[in-house]
Amino acid sequence: MLKFKCLRLSLHPHEAKNLYFTSSLAVAAAAPVVVGSISQPQRIVSNLRVPETHFFPISLDPRSFVAALVQCRSPSQVDKVHALAITTSMIENLGVANKLVYIYAEHRALDDAHALFCRMKERDNVSWSVMVGGLAKIGDYENSLRIFREYIRSGSRIDNYTLPFALRVCRDTMSVQLGTEIHQLVYKAGLHSDLFVSAALVDMYARCAHVDDARKVFDKMSKRDMVSWTVMISGYTECGNPEESLVLFDKMMEEGIVPDKVTMVTVVFACAKLGAMHKAKMVHDYISRRNFSFDVILGTAMIDMYAKCGSVDAARDIFDRMKEKNVITWSSMISAYGIHGHGRTALELFPQMLESGILPNRITFVSILSACSHAGLVNEGRQFFHSMKRDYSIEPDVKHYTCMVDLLGRAGKLDEALELSNRMKLEKDEGFWGALLGACRIHGNVGLAEKAATSLLELGPQNSGYYVLLSNIYANAGRWEDVAKVRDLMSSRRLKKTPGGTWIEINNKTHQFRVGDKSHPQSKEIYEMLKALREKLELAGYVPDTNFVLHDVDEELKAEFLYTHSEKLAIAFGLIATADGTTIRIAKNLRVCGDCHTFTKLVSAIVQREIIVRDANRFHHFKEGSCSCGDYW
DNA sequence: ATAGGGTTAG
Numbered sequence: 001m002l003k004f005k006c007l008r009l010s011l012h013p014h015e016a017k018n019l020y021f022t023s024s025l026a027v028a029a030a031a032p033v034v035v036g037s038i039s040q041p042q043r044i045v046s047n048l049r050v051p052e053t054h055f056f057p058i059s060l061d062p063r064s065f066v067a068a069l070v071q072c073r074s075p076s077q078v079d080k081v082h083a084l085a086i087t088t089s090m091i092e093n094l095g096v097a098n099k100l101v102y103i104y105a106e107h108r109a110l111d112d113a114h115a116l117f118c119r120m121k122e123r124d125n126v127s128w129s130v131m132v133g134g135l136a137k138i139g140d141y142e143n144s145l146r147i148f149r150e151y152i153r154s155g156s157r158i159d160n161y162t163l164p165f166a167l168r169v170c171r172d173t174m175s176v177q178l179g180t181e182i183h184q185l186v187y188k189a190g191l192h193s194d195l196f197v198s199a200a201l202v203d204m205y206a207r208c209a210h211v212d213d214a215r216k217v218f219d220k221m222s223k224r225d226m227v228s229w230t231v232m233i234s235g236y237t238e239c240g241n242p243e244e245s246l247v248l249f250d251k252m253m254e255e256g257i258v259p260d261k262v263t264m265v266t267v268v269f270a271c272a273k274l275g276a277m278h279k280a281k282m283v284h285d286y287i288s289r290r291n292f293s294f295d296v297i298l299g300t301a302m303i304d305m306y307a308k309c310g311s312v313d314a315a316r317d318i319f320d321r322m323k324e325k326n327v328i329t330w331s332s333m334i335s336a337y338g339i340h341g342h343g344r345t346a347l348e349l350f351p352q353m354l355e356s357g358i359l360p361n362r363i364t365f366v367s368i369l370s371a372c373s374h375a376g377l378v379n380e381g382r383q384f385f386h387s388m389k390r391d392y393s394i395e396p397d398v399k400h401y402t403c404m405v406d407l408l409g410r411a412g413k414l415d416e417a418l419e420l421s422n423r424m425k426l427e428k429d430e431g432f433w434g435a436l437l438g439a440c441r442i443h444g445n446v447g448l449a450e451k452a453a454t455s456l457l458e459l460g461p462q463n464s465g466y467y468v469l470l471s472n473i474y475a476n477a478g479r480w481e482d483v484a485k486v487r488d489l490m491s492s493r494r495l496k497k498t499p500g501g502t503w504i505e506i507n508n509k510t511h512q513f514r515v516g517d518k519s520h521p522q523s524k525e526i527y528e529m530l531k532a533l534r535e536k537l538e539l540a541g542y543v544p545d546t547n548f549v550l551h552d553v554d555e556e557l558k559a560e561f562l563y564t565h566s567e568k569l570a571i572a573f574g575l576i577a578t579a580d581g582t583t584i585r586i587a588k589n590l591r592v593c594g595d596c597h598t599f600t601k602l603v604s605a606i607v608q609r610e611i612i613v614r615d616a617n618r619f620h621h622f623k624e625g626s627c628s629c630g631d632y633w
Numbered sequence: 634a635t636a637g638g639g640t641t642a643g
Contacts, residue, residue, distance in 0.1 A: 102634070129634050161635050168636080196635050203637070230637045265638040272639095300639040331640040366641040373642085402642045434643040465643095591643095617643075 062093045069099045075107045082116075098126045105134025114143070123154075129161040136165045136172075144169050145178070158189040164200035171200075176208035183217075192220075199227050206235025226257055234266035237273055245270035246279060261292050265301050272305040275587045275614050278505050280309045294322050300329045307336030310585050310612045310619055327358050335367035339618040341628040343375020362394050369403035373410060374618055376632045381407045398426050402435045409439020410632050418448070430459045434466075441473050449473045464495040502566035503587045506577045513569040516561075520569075522576065529572040530563060537602050545595040567596040567613065575607060587614040592633065601625050 065085055072078045082100055085091040091100075097120050104113035117123075117131045128151040135144035148166040152158070163186060170179035183201055191197045198221050205214035218224070218232045229252040236245040249267050252259065259267070264287055271280040284302065292298065299322040306315035315336045322329060330353040337346035350368060353360065360368075365388045372381030385404055388394045401424050408417035417439055421428075433456045440449035453470040460466060467490045474482040490497075502513050511520065520526060546558040567588060574584035592600075592615045604611050605625035613620040621628035 098634080126634055133634070159635095164635055194635095199636050227637050232637095234637065260637095262638050269639075295638095297639050302639090304640065326639095328640045333640090335640060361640090363641045370642060399642045404642095406643070431643045436643095438643065 102130040133165040160194040167200035203231040211239040242270035242273040277309040338371030346371035373407035406435040502570040516564040
């Protein structure tokens with residue numbers, strides 16, 4: 001039988017406090033002591049070693065229990081109060097029982113929470129909500145939904161607390177169908193104008209890739225708060241439409257809704273996805289004006305933003321100014337150097353991270369290995385690959401193997417890449433075969449490439465990029481019949497090649513170019529600029545590399561075709577539209593072609609400009625005739 | 634008793 005001693009003091013708060021401290025009115029407690037007064041909320045003191053003297057008889061009320069539970073610091077303390085509630089029959093009180101369930105859930109003691117929940121004779125909306133919510137929060141989706149269904153069947157009046165939890169489960173499990181059913185319930189319960197419920201609906205639809213449905217809900221809302229806007233903004237970025245996120249952000253500001261730090265994180269994230277340096281700076285300015293401190297999440301998001309907008313230095317600046325850094329912060333910075341080709345600097349961060357007491361995780365190693373790969377650091381890459389398991393007990397996964405294949409492949413060690421591939425016990429995914437195929441493309445190994453491509457076409461028959469890769473390989477080998485076969489296969493499956501495009505941001509406006517594009521208002525000047533460049537380049541000994549043209553046409557036509565690649569058009573326009581000596585930044589949706597790479601190197605020397613190109617994988621900084629990628633990409 | 638936030642290969 002549990003011994004407990006509690007007291008209730010009918011005193012003025014500071015008298016109670018005084019009495020408590022001076023008279024040692026506490027217990028060497030087997031159970032928590034609930035001390036309270038009429039006007040002061042209760043407080044709990046446990047395990048105080050004071051003489052067992054001067055005890056008053058106790059009288060308990062639910063409030064004391066609830067207050068005591070709030071102050072519990074461990075599940076075992078909760079157990080004690082729970083026992084106390086049983087012996088005093090206080091467990092019959094719905095408020096006390098609900099709080100117990102909630103606190104158990106908070107301490108991740110879901111079994112205890114659930115057991116108690118099942119024993120409860122009566123339940124109100126709070127009971128259902130804390131149980132469904134508690135399970136949702138720790139990711140026990142199945143049970144959360146099971147109890148949610150029970151709740152619906154129980155005929156309780158549906159309120160605005162439990163629904164958002166259920167919707168969150170739908171979001172996290174991509175169950176848009178169930179989410180839609182819950183949406184019906186929302187209407188039936190007349191809760192569609194509740195801000196919590198509708199934000200959860202918007203979030204659910206957006207994360208389940210139904211961003212249009214999310215927008216419909218959002219547009220229909222009679223009033224919207226900051227969170228409504230934030231979930232919608234973040235939803236668009238998640239669905240691959242960061243432009244719309246930024247449009248909405250402007251709208252939100254126009255409507256006078258003041259964003260908070262979380263909103264800014266989603267906006268920063270959109271800028272990162274978009275790679276829009278101009279916007280990025282504006283957002284940074286706004287964050288500074290609002291005096292938002294760079295907490296670890298906002299700071300990390302900004303590192304990533306600047307890195308993906310092309311400025312690894314600005315990223316580093318944020319990094320250096322952050323007080324708190326965690327493993328994600330360090331990984332982001334490592335990855336930032338990696339995608340900019342500064343492999344050595346990326347690797348230097350690793351020991352610094354360890355020194356600051358942060359251990360790497362699997363993503364850190366992906367960033368490290370990829371940095372090695374982009375910089376051609378073969379030995380370093382091998383060492384890290386072995387070290388991750390040996391020194392940090394992190395078993396390499398497919399992504400790590402993929403980085404290694406990529407690294408070895410680029411370095412011409414196709415045999416070693418193949419050996420690693422054969423040794424790997426894990427199932428090979430699209431990314432892995434893609435890296436292998438890339439390696440084959442560089443080294444003209446058509447046989448292995450065919451094998452890799454076949455696997456790719458099996459795994460992702462809808463991905464047009466794989467067909468293009470294979471056809472490139474055949475084209476490079478001059479096997480035009482095979483090129484045609486791949487083309488036929490593509491068209492029979494109704495697939496189109498992802499059109500290559502290059503973007504350039506001038507005065508806050510984005511200009512887009514495609515191959516052979518003549519739609520730009522300054523098209524004439526652009527082509528004249530290209531012609532002038534071409535003359536200068538050819539004097540400098542530049543010969544178009546027609547290996548990168550994949551049509552079976554004669555050499556001269558191939559050269560003409562190369563000259564209208566979207567990168568070249570965008571660079572020519574950049575030269576026209578920006579001041580002498582300024583840096584030109586362009587972004588491309590695919591990887592840079594080899595000829596454009598050579599072209600850009602030479603242009604950077606001839607016009608004395610730094611040209612920064614973001615391609616699908618990484619950044620290239622062209623300056624004085626060379627590229628930061630060291631021609632590895 | 635309620636919601637929204639950052640790093641990952643090809």
